[in-house]
Amino acid sequence: MFGGTVETFSSVLIQWYQANKRDLPWRNTQDPYLIWISEIILQQTRVAQGLDYYLRFVQRFPTVAALAAAPEDDVLKLWQGLGYYSRARNLHAAAKSMGGTFPSTYAGVLALKGVGEYTAAAICSFAYRMPYAVVDGNVYRVLSRVYGISTPVDSSAGKKEFAAMAQKLLDKTRPDLFNQAIMEFGALQCVPAGPDCARCPFAKRCKAYAANRVEQLPVKALKTQVKERYFTYIYVEQGGYTWLKKRPAGDVWQGLYEPFLLETPQAVLSAAAVKKAAGQFFEGVFPKNAAFVLAAAPVKHILSHRKIWAQLYKVALPASAPVPPGFVRVPGAQVFRYPVSRLVNLLLQKAGLL
Numbered sequence: 001m002f003g004g005t006v007e008t009f010s011s012v013l014i015q016w017y018q019a020n021k022r023d024l025p026w027r028n029t030q031d032p033y034l035i036w037i038s039e040i041i042l043q044q045t046r047v048a049q050g051l052d053y054y055l056r057f058v059q060r061f062p063t064v065a066a067l068a069a070a071p072e073d074d075v076l077k078l079w080q081g082l083g084y085y086s087r088a089r090n091l092h093a094a095a096k097s098m099g100g101t102f103p104s105t106y107a108g109v110l111a112l113k114g115v116g117e118y119t120a121a122a123i124c125s126f127a128y129r130m131p132y133a134v135v136d137g138n139v140y141r142v143l144s145r146v147y148g149i150s151t152p153v154d155s156s157a158g159k160k161e162f163a164a165m166a167q168k169l170l171d172k173t174r175p176d177l178f179n180q181a182i183m184e185f186g187a188l189q190c191v192p193a194g195p196d197c198a199r200c201p202f203a204k205r206c207k208a209y210a211a212n213r214v215e216q217l218p219v220k221a222l223k224t225q226v227k228e229r230y231f232t233y234i235y236v237e238q239g240g241y242t243w244l245k246k247r248p249a250g251d252v253w254q255g256l257y258e259p260f261l262l263e264t265p266q267a268v269l270s271a272a273a274v275k276k277a278a279g280q281f282f283e284g285v286f287p288k289n290a291a292f293v294l295a296a297a298p299v300k301h302i303l304s305h306r307k308i309w310a311q312l313y314k315v316a317l318p319a320s321a322p323v324p325p326g327f328v329r330v331p332g333a334q335v336f337r338y339p340v341s342r343l344v345n346l347l348l349q350k351a352g353l354l
Contacts, residue, residue: 009146010171010178016201017181020188022047026054027180032102032109032127033064039119040091044084044304047187053082064102067095076255076339083303083342085253090114106130117163125175133166134179135159138186143169144218145190148207152221224305230267231310232274233347234260235295239319243327244338252303257338259312260285267298267309274313285324290315295351301343312347 021027024047026038037058041050057078061067067075072092079088094112103109110120121132133139140153143165151158171178189200197209208214236243236259244257262281268274271292278286296312323329330338336354348354 009169010174010181012201013181013185014171014174014177016189017177017184021180021184022188024051026126030127032104032123034058035123035126036102036109036112036115036119037061037091039122040087040114041082043087043119045082050082053079063100064095064098065100067092068098068100072255073339077337080256080339080345081342085256087114089255104128106132122179125179129174129176131170131172131175133163133170133175134183135163135166136183138183138190139166140218141192142182142186142190145208145214146202146206148211148213148217150217150219153218154220154222158219226305226307228307228309230264231308231343232262232264232268232277233258233310233312233344234262234274234278234292235312235314235348235351235353236260237314237316237332238321238329240332241329242332242335243323243329244335245327252306253341255339256341256344258340258344268311271313282324285321286315286317287321290317295353296347297350299343299346299350301346308343310343310347312351314351 024038026035029035038050038054041054041057045053060078061070061075070092072089075088075092076085079085082088090113094114097113103112106120106124109115109123110117115123118134118136121134124130124132125134140162143149143162144153147165149161149165151161153159153162166182169178189195193215195214197203197206197214200206200209203209206214208217242259244259245261247253247256247258260278260282262268262274262277264277268277271294275286275290275292278292279288292313292315294311295314298309298311301308301310332353335348340348345354
């Protein structure tokens, strides 16, 4: 397509997009609220997984006002399984701040809690056709390969360079189409591993392809340090009831519910060891004759920068046992109504408790 023609980067990109784009519901609207919801869901989430969540979310909360009026637990429950729960809390807080009307300026959108430059550019270009270029992982990948840029995308210099290039290439008359096109191109054609470069419309001008460097770009300077953690959950059975506690701020899964959590420096591999540790961590809660029974064997749960090894034990307590501070006593049959992490949900299912 390039070579002897005068077609620009943007026109080739948009032509490819119009021939190859997926039919997705948020592309068939200019409602900034619906676009905002889709963009937040698709942060750290693949389209295949995020689509069903989007449909359920906008059905339950079809407007800013509906989301603002909802209890946080309802929002988190609907988000359950998507991870990165701060996204849901920020959505809820931002909806409450709008006074029922979505902002109509770039500055107003950017000021919303949880909205950065990428999300603001996406919303404003898709809903209002404002000329702001998006820069996300797909854009970094496409531009670094086509133009052979080795500047690390996670450096301040790299972020500035790619943002300036994206803005320069942006089709100012069709910013919505350009932004959708470059992200879709990165998601479907210029994929992270094993792209079909021979069928790429940029094959004749792609510097990475010419230099056999496609798999080496984009460059990242920093590697995420993965921390291993060891969780033992203790599920209390008390005459058809159990105890749950909402996780505090400052760690993963803020605002979600869980049974007793015993975190240890290394794995605890026996019921006797769990009982001893629980007695030390939760003094006075569990009687000396309490029997700790393994209900869900250890599983590995991977987060972006954590590897969690988790297991679940059950322990029966008498009806007279008082509920500890911070916990709520709920019917075991109603636990499914509470927002929990994907890990807790998995362990409860393995234990036959959901």
